[in-house]
Amino acid sequence: MATALAAPARSPLRLRMPRLSTSRVTFAVAVVWLAIVAAAALIPGLLGPGDPAALDPSQVLTAPGEQALLGTDHYGRSVLTLLVHGARTALVIGLAATALGLVLGGWFGLLAGYLGGWVDMLVGRVVDMLMCFPGVLLALVIASGLGASTTNLIIAVGISAAPGFARVMRGQVLSVRSRLYVEAARSMGFGSGRIIVCHVLPNALAPSAVLATVTVGTSIVAAASLSFLGLGVRSDVPDWGQLLSMGQPYLASAWWISTFPGVVLTLTVIAVSLVGDWLRDRMDSD
């Protein structure tokens, strides 16, 4: 009896197990959540009414309730509105940084894997060096060097994601390069450019694509961390990390300012990685 009752309660960690019978349900929930986040990013007015910058001194630090669904912060801004408007920042940074990392890292990984020799040696050493830093630390160093702005945040997070892509791409290219169909293309007399673009790249892309989905999640977290430390977006742009950081002094008195951004951030990252898992399963069976 007890086991039957215990069974439905699953910890969030177990949600990630792909072969559970509930995997379809969790996948659907993840997709719906991402759809909500995407909708918030595209048309924030729809979900979070009001201006995120509108200060209301009469509503400072209101607890969640009728007046403000998720409460207000110390300036009297609605936390819900801030969260909804922050979705755009999170998604833009997550996607742009991942794209930057994929293109930058993928390109060097492709060159290293295909050309081999000293190019491979050089790229390999640089990647090893960058990989010595934890990802966030690297982003932190770059961001503090560049100064705080959305663009710089993207560059910082993107560069710190690049070594991972370089490594994955290089490994895959090395394996694809020795496949017989690449040799066949070479035996036809095709040039290197054509072989890379038409025969190597399409067959080497799958693992990087899976890594990219995961990286979107980690990039959002990395960007939020940098914002939390004050190295992120400008303070007038709504952002989850910034909100987390702002709520910190009020944790004891107004828990909602930090808690809701944290929950939203966590859910989004889990949803992204669930979709990544699904993508990987699809690619494996392909």
Add this chain to the structure above:
Amino acid sequence: MTTPMVPAGHAKSAGRKAPSRPMTTAEDPIVTLHGVTKEFRVAQAPGPFAPRSTLRAVDDVAVSMARGETFGLVGESGSGKSTLGRLAVGLTEPTSGEVEFDGRILSQLRRPELRRARRDMQVVFQDPLGSLNPRMRIGEIIAEPLRVFENLSGSSLQDRVDELLRAVGLDPSRAHARPRTLSGGQRQRVGIARAIALNPSLVLADEAVSALDVSVQAQITNLLMDLRERLGLSYLFIAHGLPIVRHVAHRVGVMYLGRLVEVAPTETLFANPQHPYTRALLAASPDPDPAARRERIVLQGEPPSPMNLPSGCRFRTRCPIAREVCAAEAPPLVPLGGGHEVECHFPGEREKMAA
């Protein structure tokens, strides 16, 4: 076999020309190897700093192939037959010696000339699935060389692809299929269509039928022979199955540990092998013919490591007729007339061979 069977997919029963009998130095050569050697550096252990040694996969081989000829190359794994094939079609460069294709030395060609020459030399690989890009449809695979090198597009490209598919016995409606959905024989037909798309003069068939089922092997062999007649192709036909080589080749070369130890017109080689290794190879090849009465020669031991070759003749460690001189001196190349050459101190001797 007296049973009449279904005729091959290609009903065209144009008489096969009597095999020409070119000498080792062919009169109108399409490709000539001048003392070609290929070495590889091999790590003796895993890891970047392991000591390396030199593996001589092909050792000073001189041979020439006539235009329109099918030259069969046989030998066991490690004999260097695949490397020799790749050298002959310029897929790899010799460590020393020269490869002459159609009157031009490949190493002296500039890059664009070399790429032009490459179109004249095509390859059909052993593993038909592995040699086809899994992300492309078979129509795209065949169209690619035509698009790149002959600038075909639109309906003229489509027509040529359909024509090629029909030429290899595939229905043009299959052009949208992916390699994975085809059978082994069909995949190899795609590989062949791609190889003949640019009208090459020389095709390297590197174990092209070895991985196929027996009945499919016969279909593909017939296709290759039919294309040879229609397109005037020369084949360098590498295989470890002797019956199939006997069937397709005009001339056969036998390789052992990087050396070409015997070359002869096919019928001569199979009827009257002179090198003890060739004889052992023939004796060991399983033959379902109930009338077969055969020499029983089971070679003892295994081929030595190509990185640590025996002195003198490299076959002496397994040779049933080896004597002292075989360990002391490398065997001479003995011409036996009629294009039959053998590298052995005691060609044709079989005294000690009855077992």
Add this chain to the structure above:
Amino acid sequence: MTDTLLRLNGVRVELDRGSTTIPLVREATLEVGRGEIVCLVGESGSGKSVTARTIMGLTQLDAAMRVSGTASFDGTDLFALPPVQMRRLRGRELAMVFQEPLSSLDPVFGVEFQLREALRRRERLSRTAERARLRECLAEVGIHDGDRVLRSHPHELSGGMCQRVMIAMALLARPRLLIADEPTTALDVTIQAQILELIDRLRTEEGMAVLLVTHDMGVAAELADRIVVMYSGRVVETAPPQEVLAHPAHPYTAGLLGSIPPMRGPRPQMLPTIGGSVPDPSRVPDGCAFHPRCPRAAAECSEQSPAFVPLTGGAVACWHPLVEESV
């Protein structure tokens, strides 16, 4: 066959795919006598390897496989045997050698460890006696520098050497039936000749029965006391080699033999071929599975599956076997 060791009767193996079942072996009926070498010949997809694995009880380990029919080994019904007893039979009475010698040996352990493990399934000896027994067994399979080989790891040995070790491992148990699944396909012909000679010698000296699975009619001709031909999951012909090779009764057997180029005599311009290819196990034609490719197919061939008809020294499953005319 008066002294039958193994008898398969109507063995059927199906792969259960949930919504559909795919027959991998539709009807395997064959016998192996004591001390006899039977060659099971067929192309890929004929079900020959699945049949061999089913005799060993290996197919059944996969929960999605459904096995029916009977297999009696020296009077014991193999399919009715509880798993524990079947396991005891494997490696003692029954032994198997696989196609890929390198991947059938565990790369992590040395040769000696793996051979010792196999030996201990049969008998417990002192360490020195064990070693002597291993060396003796390696000598039996033609390995004379036994000590070096015992010290080696599989990757340090050549393919032929690994296959000898595999056979030695199978022999340690002194099995009464050795099942060899394409044991020489991955090897060079001169090494293949050595291994085939070895198998032949062991049969003579040890009185061991052998079921050799192969795609090569030449290998079967060399070694077999009896040849069993499978096509698309069914045994279609069985007879002594001289009969099968000289007067094949089934059109498929005839076609298979015809498509092998001759090693002597005139060279034909075109090889006779069997049109089409082996059907996918999930889409086996009705009636005789060979009828769409058969030059002798008539109306009944596409309607009803032919029964086994006895012939000189064997049997054939065909509506129009090739013997009718030669009589």
